[in-house]
Amino acid sequence: MNPLQPYFDTIEDMKNKGLYTAVRVLESSQGPWFRIDGKKLLNFCSNNYLGFAQDKRLVAAVVKAVKKYGVGPGAVRPISGNLALHMEAEKALATLKGAEAAFLLPSGFVANLVAIQTVVGKEDIAISDELNHASIIDAIRLAQVKTKFIYKHNDMADLERVLKEAKKVQKAEKKSDGSEKIILITTDGVFSMDGDIARLPGIVSLAKKYGAVTMVDDAHGEGVLGEGRGIVHHFKLHGQVDIEVGTLSKAFGVLGGVIAGKKELIEYYRQKGRPYLFSTGLTVADAAAVVEGVRILTKSKSLVKKLWANAAYLRKEFKKLGFDTGSTETPITPVMLGDENLAKEFSARLFKLGVFATPIKFPMVALGKARIRVMPSAAHTKKDLDYGIRMFAKVGKELGVI
Numbered sequence: 001m002n003p004l005q006p007y008f009d010t011i012e013d014m015k016n017k018g019l020y021t022a023v024r025v026l027e028s029s030q031g032p033w034f035r036i037d038g039k040k041l042l043n044f045c046s047n048n049y050l051g052f053a054q055d056k057r058l059v060a061a062v063v064k065a066v067k068k069y070g071v072g073p074g075a076v077r078p079i080s081g082n083l084a085l086h087m088e089a090e091k092a093l094a095t096l097k098g099a100e101a102a103f104l105l106p107s108g109f110v111a112n113l114v115a116i117q118t119v120v121g122k123e124d125i126a127i128s129d130e131l132n133h134a135s136i137i138d139a140i141r142l143a144q145v146k147t148k149f150i151y152k153h154n155d156m157a158d159l160e161r162v163l164k165e166a167k168k169v170q171k172a173e174k175k176s177d178g179s180e181k182i183i184l185i186t187t188d189g190v191f192s193m194d195g196d197i198a199r200l201p202g203i204v205s206l207a208k209k210y211g212a213v214t215m216v217d218d219a220h221g222e223g224v225l226g227e228g229r230g231i232v233h234h235f236k237l238h239g240q241v242d243i244e245v246g247t248l249s250k251a252f253g254v255l256g257g258v259i260a261g262k263k264e265l266i267e268y269y270r271q272k273g274r275p276y277l278f279s280t281g282l283t284v285a286d287a288a289a290v291v292e293g294v295r296i297l298t299k300s301k302s303l304v305k306k307l308w309a310n311a312a313y314l315r316k317e318f319k320k321l322g323f324d325t326g327s328t329e330t331p332i333t334p335v336m337l338g339d340e341n342l343a344k345e346f347s348a349r350l351f352k353l354g355v356f357a358t359p360i361k362f363p364m365v366a367l368g369k370a371r372i373r374v375m376p377s378a379a380h381t382k383k384d385l386d387y388g389i390r391m392f393a394k395v396g397k398e399l400g401v402i
């Protein structure tokens, strides 16, 4: 028997239990409308907040850069793949975020691996919000941190409780090299499934009180919060959050990750971050798109304003209809349904009516907390939103949700 057969059987089992995810294939660009199975659909669930994935200005900048540099960097950056374009994109991102320096990585997931593994190990202490993104959880696991604490979602009293515990551990023993254990607090900036915002001022002040290091993953905050500059700008906490992680794969519309912070920190990551030392840097297209995206964001606030206006309209209309949009404070607009099968059925009916909005269910959220997460963008017109709202109303009534 093939030793991998038990895994293959799992696939069959997943299909039988309805847990198998069939992935749809897009036949057009990633716009407010797109094409799947030859059918035109309203795109109500991508992270392309500002429409940058198909923005003509980014496309033009990419074409120009590709003509100059070719398509790929050809080697890891420390050997011979460090393009002037990489440096330009890092400088642009640091300026946008108001950080001393920034550092590009192949994806947001990888950025979390580098950000965490490089500063904490077996003997250190990691503290996480219970709703942190999978890439933060995996980074802490891969760092082999033994002493881990999880605090209740966005609950500052509970964070202080675990900080006290962490402090006890830190006082009780030093690391084997005689240095003090690092206490690292990690949090999503905007929580991706609910759309609420981390209580960052509270986290920063508790971190100061207990001598902890802070890390925020701003994947859903860049291009969205703080006039597009992210969560640190939103709360005016420049220079007070030690490690800022981000992604180029949401509002920036391409692919890549970023870490921003103090010059010395970024310098340290460049010397020690294994996915930087052993994995090739961004493609020319990704780096060129980011430079242009930052230029657009810095020049005009109109796209960010449009995004928020669209989000406010959508949420208001959903609420008027009687949908529960949870605790969101950002354009992420969950329509809470609870039951996994209900969410699946809701999404399938929307599809038939020309609206694409995938169900979010376990393991992405807890069992019994299934939802459809609607993502408006600056590229949607009011007419687009109205169409989506009408179809949500129709399906919501059919299924007895409203």
Ligand SMILES: *Cc1c(COP(=O)(O)O)cnc(C)c1O
Pocket: 107, 108, 109, 110, 112, 133, 135, 188, 192, 217, 219, 220, 247, 248, 249, 255, 256, 257
């Ligand atoms: C999407 C996301 C990531 C992963 O980013 P990629 O660039 O797609 O790898 C990491 N953290 C959070 C909070 C995210 O939402």
